[in-house]
Each structure stands twice: as structure tokens, then as C-alpha cells.
Amino acid sequence: MALDKKVKLFTVLLSGFRHRWFVYFRSRYTIRSLLSRKGKCLACGRCCLLNIPWCRYLNNNKCQLGKRKPFFCKIFPIDKKDKILSGVSEECGYYWEERE
Ligand code: SF4
Numbered sequence: 808m809a810l811d812k813k814v815k816l817f818t819v820l821l822s823g824f825r826h827r828w829f830v831y832f833r834s835r836y837t838i839r840s841l842l843s844r845k846g847k848c849l850a851c852g853r854c855c856l857l858n859i860p861w862c863r864y865l866n867n868n869k870c871q872l873g874k875r876k877p878f879f880c881k882i883f884p885i886d887k888k889d890k891i892l893s894g895v896s897e898e899c900g901y902y903w904e905e906r907e
């Protein structure tokens with residue numbers, strides 16, 4: 808496997824692990840961060856395509872479930888780092904305002 812593919816795989820695994828860790832074990836931080844999240848999902852499908860391309864609900868880069876998508880999908884991204892590690896920092900419609 809080429810080095811860039813290995814790095815990509817590692818980043819995806821790390822991002823998935825981090826996301827779950829924060830949801831299950833840092834719930835206060837996660838809730839605070841989600842409450843300060845701005846913007847909305849643009850339904851670009853990029854997060855799913857990059858991180859869970861095998862999902863059976865992903866069709867033509869769109870989630871077929873729409874607003875009925877699972878809770879775990881709804882709370883992505885939990886923070887700015889979640890976006891960066893998942894490779895959607897530019898495309899994603901969610902954002903956090905910088906602290907002054
Ligand atoms: S259920 Fe929808 S939002 Fe969740 S991973 Fe699958 S395609 Fe993406």
C-alpha cells in the first residue's frame with residue numbers, strides 16, 4: 808500500500824476513534840461544542856464518502872435517509888478538529904466561530 812494511502816487510512820481511523828471517544832467519554836465537551844456549532848448540513852455527502860463509503864444509505868453521494876439519518880451521523884462534526892481529521896474542513900457547512 809502506498810504511503811499516502813496508509814496515511815489516509817490512519818487519519819480516517821483516528822478520526823472515527825476520536826469522534827466516538829468524545830461522544831462516549833467526553834460528553835460534556837461534545838454537548839458544549841455541538842451547542843456552539845453554526846451552519847447546517849449541505850448534504851454534500853463528502854463526510855460519508857470519505858469516511859464510510861460502504862454505507863448502504865449512501866447513493867449518488869447523498870444520504871438516502873435525509874433527516875431520518877442516525878443520531879451518530881447527525882452529530883457529525885462535533886468540533887473543528889473532527890472536520891479536519893475527516894477531510895471535510897473546506898466543504899462542510901458546519902463551522903465554529905473563532906473565540907476573540
Ligand atoms: S446513514 Fe447517511 S449520513 Fe450516516 S453514514 Fe450513511 S449515508 Fe452517511
Ligand code: SF4
Pocket residue numbers: 847848849850851852853854855883884895898899900901
Ligand atoms: S460534510 Fe458536512 S455538510 Fe457535507 S454531508 Fe457531511 S455534515 Fe453535511
